[in-house]
Amino acid sequence: MRAASGLLLLLAASLPGSEIWLGDSLARLGFANPAPERDGAERFTRARPEPLLVAAERDRDQLLVDGVKVSLGDAAVLRTQRPKAGPAMQRLAIRRADYDKVLLPLLWDPPPGSRRPIRILLDPGHGGRDPGFQNKALRLDEKDLTLDTARRVATRLRAAGFEVLTTRDGDVFLDLKERSALAAKLRADLFVSLHYNAAAATSAVGAETFCLTPAGQHSTHDTGNRGSTQAEPGNRFDALNLRAAYAVQRALVTGLRATDRGVKRSRFTVLTDLTCPGILIEAAFLSNRGEAIRLSQESHRERIAQAIADGILAYASALPR
Ligand SMILES: [Zn+2]
Incomplete structure (x- = not known):
């Protein structure tokens, strides 16, 4: 393996020190690049431990991991790679x-x-x-839907053998710091905040799942990169935060066929101080008429709860007992 690592160093030397070739980094993780595509779009596959496809495009701050969007801290960029032998390539x-x-x-x-x-x-x-958000036309309050979803998810997770607790079990107010403090007090192993989305553009639809932004990086919606990049206590769990967010987002996208808005990063107050891994799910848009009508149907709320529970199960079952 000496020759291979020597080559990696040589290729890396033609990049700024803060960057790494996507192909080299995925090769370290067992991926091959089956067929170079047009300039600026690359796809990688590996067969084990399960078949997986990763795709990236120039100037996009998202990867597709088995078709599910995952935010990057910074966009992928196209650079000229000059191998020792052979022609220069754009990678x-x-x-x-x-x-x-x-x-x-x-x-x-x-x-x-x-x-x-x-x-x-x-x-x-x-x-x-x-x-929370109120869809006045349909008389739906976000606070009622999140509580309903929590009850349905809890039923499924208990049936799967988990111990499930909730930050509230009625129509009561809790501030954000109280919620994350409960994770410590109750010695939770995973914190899952449930929300429904709203946007000024009522056409916005789909599911997105957030986890805490890593230290030194900008959050997904930090336009202009003016916000905080500071470390938070919850950054101790960066790896598990992301694994949980991805597992749930994937379950929402595949199980519900929801529009994929991706795994995103935020320093939401409810996530910053957690003493265990945590995520925040925005499963659908209450501000969109079509999605709100579906949310008023119990059968659809059951499907959302099933997808969230499936995602949590997938996250858990990939970890050692
Ligand atoms: Zn909310």
Whole structure:
């Protein structure tokens, strides 16, 4: 393997120190690049431990991991690679931080010492004097839907053998710090905050799942990169945060055929101080008429709960007991 690592160093030397070739970083994780595509789009596959396809495009700050969007801290860029032998090629490069904080946690073994969760804390968003988003035309309050979803997810997870607790079990107000503090107090192994989305553009649809932004990186919606990049206590769980968010987002996209808005990063107050891995799910848009009508149907709420439970199960079952 000496020759191979020597080559890696040589290729890396033609990049800024903060970047790494996407192809080299995925090769380290067992991926091959079956057929170079047009300039600026690259696809990689591996057969084991399960077949997996990763795709990236120039100037996009997202990867597709088995068709599910996963945010990068910075967009992939096209650079000129000059191998020792052969012609120069245009290849994609990513930030080393994205290798450490996205590729490695998602595509390699779970971090040493990680254990399958036993106690899961579900956090139905809003409540009491905070209704969350209100779809007045359909008389739907986000706080009622998140509580309904939490109950349905809890039933499924308990049936699968988990111990499930909730931050609230009625129409009561809890502030955000109280919610994350409960994760510590109750010694939860996983924190799952449940929300429904809203946007000024009522055409917005789909599911997105957030986890805490890694230290040094900008959050997904931090336009202009003016926000915080500071480390938070919850960054101790960066790898598991991302694995949980990906597993749930994938289940929502495949199980519900929801429009995929991706795994995203945010320093949401409810995530920053967690003492266990945590995610925040926006399963559908309450501000979109079609999605809100479906949310008013119990059968659809059951399907959402099933997808979320399936995602949590997939996350858990990939971790050692
Ligand atoms: Zn909300």
